[in-house]
Amino acid sequence: MRWLKVASVSDIPPDTARIYHLDRLLPPEGSMSTPMEVAIFKVNGTFYCLNNTCPHLGGPLGEGWVEGNVVICPLHYWEFDIRTGESPDDPTLCVTTYPCKVEAGYVYIGLEEEAEEGP
Numbered sequence: 001m002r003w004l005k006v007a008s009v010s011d012i013p014p015d016t017a018r019i020y021h022l023d024r025l026l027p028p029e030g031s032m033s034t035p036m037e038v039a040i041f042k043v044n045g046t047f048y049c050l051n052n053t054c055p056h057l058g059g060p061l062g063e064g065w066v067e068g069n070v071v072i073c074p075l076h077y078w079e080f081d082i083r084t085g086e087s088p089d090d091p092t093l094c095v096t097t098y099p100c101k102v103e104a105g106y107v108y109i110g111l112e113e114e115a116e117e118g119p
């Protein structure tokens with residue numbers, strides 16, 4: 001797991017999200033399994049990170065409406081639990097989530113490092 005500093009805690013007001021383009025934040029070296037855009041939500045004082053791309057038709061989840069622990073996609077109103085990425089209506093519909101931690105006033109997200117390819 002590699003932790004990437006993405007935002008200041010003050011960048012994300014309560015019960016909202018901000019979208020971050022990770023390709024601008026990643027160092028050029030190394031390889032990680034990386035989404036290009038993530039949405040970081042702050043709900044009840046806790047930060048959560050989802051892939052920003054809705055699995056339906058690619059709507060920007062970070063521009064959706066937050067109601068409790070749910071984000072509603074702005075395009076066709078599918079709903080996802082911000083904590084788990086699962087749809088409350090159909091748990092087989094899922095958005096990828098990434099672990100978050102806060103250190104020294106910054107939000108970090110955890111990304112899996114890809115295994116090195118052998119010879």
Ligand code: FES
Pocket residue numbers: 054055056057058059073074075076077078
């Ligand atoms: S793109 Fe999100 S519900 Fe259709």
